[in-house]
Amino acid sequence: MAVDKSCTTPGVYMKSTVDIAIIGGGVIGSSVAYWLSISAPKSTRILVIERDPSYAFSSTALSAASIRMQFSNPINVAISKFGVAFIRDFQNIYGPENGPFDLGLKEDGYLFLAGTPAQSAILRQNNAIQRGQGADVSLLAPDEVQKRYPFLHIQDISLASLGMRGEGWFDNMGLLNGLKEINKRHNVSYLHDEVNAIKRSGQNIVSLKLTSGDTLNVGQVVNAAGPRANRIARMAGLDIPVEPRKRTTFILQCPTPPPANTPLIVDYTGVYVKPEGDFWMAATQPIDDPAVAFDDFEPRYQEFEEIIWPKLAARAKMFEELRVKRIWAGHYAYNTLDQNAIIGRHPELDNLYFANGFSGHGLQQAPAIGRGLAELMLTGSFQSLDLGQLGLDRILRGEPFLEHNVV
Template identity: 45%
Template sequence: MAAEHFDVVIVGGAAVGSSVAYHLAADPAFSGSILVLEKDPSYQRCASALSAASIRQQYSTAINVQISLYGIAFLRDIGGHLSVDGDAPAIGLHEGGYLFLATPEGKGALEAGHAIQERLGADIALLSPAQLHSEFPWLETSDLAAGCYGRSGEGWFDGYGLMQAFRRKARSLGVTYRADEAVGIERQGDRVTAVTIADGSRIACGAVVNAAGAGGPALARAAGIEIPVHNKKRMIFTFRCADPVARCPLVIDPTGVYWRPEGEGFLCGLAPPEAEDPDSFEFEVDHTFFDERIWPVLAARVPAFERIRPGRAWAGHYDMNAFDHNALVGPSPELANFHFANGFSGHGLQQSPAIGRGIAELIAHGRFVSLDLSPLRFSRMAENDPVRELKVV
């Protein structure tokens, strides 16, 4: 019995994989068949559903700024892109801004990043301590030297809603979704020829996209390729504050603690130190991390946060690229039709529109057409050419 065949098999149907599927199906230059394999069709534990679901232009590298400028334009016109039968998705985009804070030691890096952002057209204001106090009177500024605030183009949205909108639109364009797990890759020379799924059956294909998130390294290994991507647990905590904190953006403290409004309260988090950040696939929440590491910073930076009521908390995962904390995008030199979309290091949801479009262009046109994503090429690891992003949250 001959194997089933699809022109493109996308492994992973969350935001990035479904963005690839949508952009490829919508490209007039592509007329082939597309299969998306998703082992967890409930999406309950995927990064798209468990992240803080935010978007920013405040990066220190041009490519990440450009990706996010495209991303915010896409989200603003979500109905124009992803409506199905006149029904526009609702993702609750709120451009509340990011606010990066810097002490004297971090002021230079903040100013350098701001210069790049401003040159590329991002609407980011560089503020003095006096301006910070005037804009955000609830903020403790005595130890600060500067802050960068996104006046527009930055904020937060319904990440699960965006993922489902990509999925619904892709399906309306003829993409097939299947609840199956890809466990093997067959190759001949420098090309992939088939994907093996968990029940042992084979799907012949013309190209594969690895958008498997936490499962990305195992899928790459099945193709004979090692990638330096590791699963890192990140916890998000929520709380309510007794006193008003008006016009609060998403704030990143110099310590790395971040918080933003969420409903009638706030959510917050902090990446643990590298020595306390092992690879992890579990979802347990350590509430002492909030009590001991996060709340003291919150209360010192925003005195109103001394009186809070903690709420629910959850854990999700980053697929962290240990090489440079940026995504691997496109084929490896040894497998021309095996495309990577892995190692987003916490940026996957906000980068999904541009990355999906870029991977689709590589498959349909053989090159990037709209935005040159080559700084994120797979081969940069062998070339020792990292994307040195300083603003990893």
């Protein structure tokens, strides 16, 4: 029975069959669906299953919504280069005839600050990798930083690295909603339901059991379940090193609004701050970073007083007077092996595809990952960009493919 695409409520897919079921309708699942919908034969039935269509607790919605070229390995730079091109071109992708759709990309860059000589050496090493991929990233001596950003205290800075183009922030939910709208036009169906069991037969998944009680027979399956990715893997009898790690975001009011062209500043201490309209957004890498429960979204309030505020006040006088306006906690889908995405198939299962473990940089990676996974599913190999280094082989061998520049 074909899926009735007008139905998005539980209870209507009894004994139905789809060609491709995507578990998770966040930015990754929706991007995979988008790329499949433009390349797969028109008759392909694509269904996205989403347990919470409000997305209130999804990583996509709770993200800092930024994109950068400043990674430590070439593939992540190439992935973000495609990401920024996609975001810039989104109006055309959405279709001008369908109305205006601006993702509000603001390309004010990331400014990474190094203190010690060892940190400077890492910035230089990363810069060579980034420039090797054609990224427009410049190393700045402390006096150049001071000239560009007179409000910063730079006495402890030995070097900085600034993205001149292709870095900044954009509308995260705009990207998700835009992809969903295009997908619906392309006859992709979204179902409000939750996958709670997976039935295997040998090397294949044959069906998904849903919380509504329905059973869905499937051809191919994509695990795009964000921080819950390993729950899905376990339902299929597998295991991936992905767990929810809490990140608390603070929206701050300062008597001085962000000066024009202020970048996202990543302090060498792990604290970062960026303009957020007339406000500022700040967060830090936590000192303790355990896995948390899937439904634990209690912010770590103390991070502001204990870590963020002292570092910001030391970095700029204006940050001495900050007021917290809003706080939320979200989950990174954290890859504990190497903080990089896990893309592709597991050798034990022929029809389950993974797009997981983005460890805090999955929003910007969604366009390239969606394209790559769709290519793998439809042709058997990556076509546009070789994502092989992000495959499951390294996970199974326990050999990390480390991303050192995790913010």
